[in-house]
Amino acid sequence: xxxxxxxxxxxxxxxxxxxxxxxxxxxxxxxxxxxxxxxxxxxxxxxxxxxxxxxxxxxxxxxxxxxxxxxxxxxxxxxxxxxxxxxxxxxxxxxxxxxxxxxxxxxxx
Amino acid sequence: xxxxxxxxxxxxxxxxxxxxxxxxxxxxxxxxxxxxxxxxxxxxxxxxxxxxxxxxxxxxxxxxxxxxxxxxxxxxxxxxxxxxxxxxxxxxxxxxxxxxxxxxxxxxxxxxxxxxxxxxx
Numbered sequence: 001x002x003x004x005x006x007x008x009x010x011x012x013x014x015x016x017x018x019x020x021x022x023x024x025x026x027x028x029x030x031x032x033x034x035x036x037x038x039x040x041x042x043x044x045x046x047x048x049x050x051x052x053x054x055x056x057x058x059x060x061x062x063x064x065x066x067x068x069x070x071x072x073x074x075x076x077x078x079x080x081x082x083x084x085x086x087x088x089x090x091x092x093x094x095x096x097x098x099x100x101x102x103x104x105x106x107x108x109x
Numbered sequence: 110x111x112x113x114x115x116x117x118x119x120x121x122x123x124x125x126x127x128x129x130x131x132x133x134x135x136x137x138x139x140x141x142x143x144x145x146x147x148x149x150x151x152x153x154x155x156x157x158x159x160x161x162x163x164x165x166x167x168x169x170x171x172x173x174x175x176x177x178x179x180x181x182x183x184x185x186x187x188x189x190x191x192x193x194x195x196x197x198x199x200x201x202x203x204x205x206x207x208x209x210x211x212x213x214x215x216x217x218x219x220x221x222x223x224x225x226x227x228x229x230x
Contacts, residue, residue: 034215036216036217038154040154045204045220045221045223046154046220048217051209051214051218052211052212055214087153089154091156097156097170099156100153100154100155101153102153103153
């Protein structure tokens, strides 16, 4: 069974930079896994942040960026703001199915 | 504006059935893959099912195979999820999601507001 790994929780200071990662339990992440990233605030539906590894969805601030970092996909927030405090999910396509990571709870403090 | 509006959630007993609907607007529904994604209370997101634009290609997470059926009516711009033999672990908010395809890339966008399914006696 494929497992997509994310840090359970991460904290960042206001104005700081933080990188969240998205990996596969049994392989390296590649562009063929179509990695994308989503932000979900409390009681809200997920919002698309990044697709195509590093393409920002419409309306997403440029402090959010995506990349490949070693064998993982990565989401970097540069100049974190208080309202970036949310849950962040990545999703990967593998073996003809989509698998979400367990999510990263980002705290800005 | 692209909109996805789910309906049909509610309380159902274990072993029961429920049919979710998703009304799409603001885009050419018949040209997009569509998906259902769920989120159990306090838990993460879980992909449930995809359906191709024609309705002929359907894919499911292993845990719902044989119990759930995804379908669509392109004339009505609507997506459906028929859920049978429901279990307590199916309790979740179910999101209807569009899957854009550009230059060989797929992703999930946008997401509906979700409909809550509670399986309990």
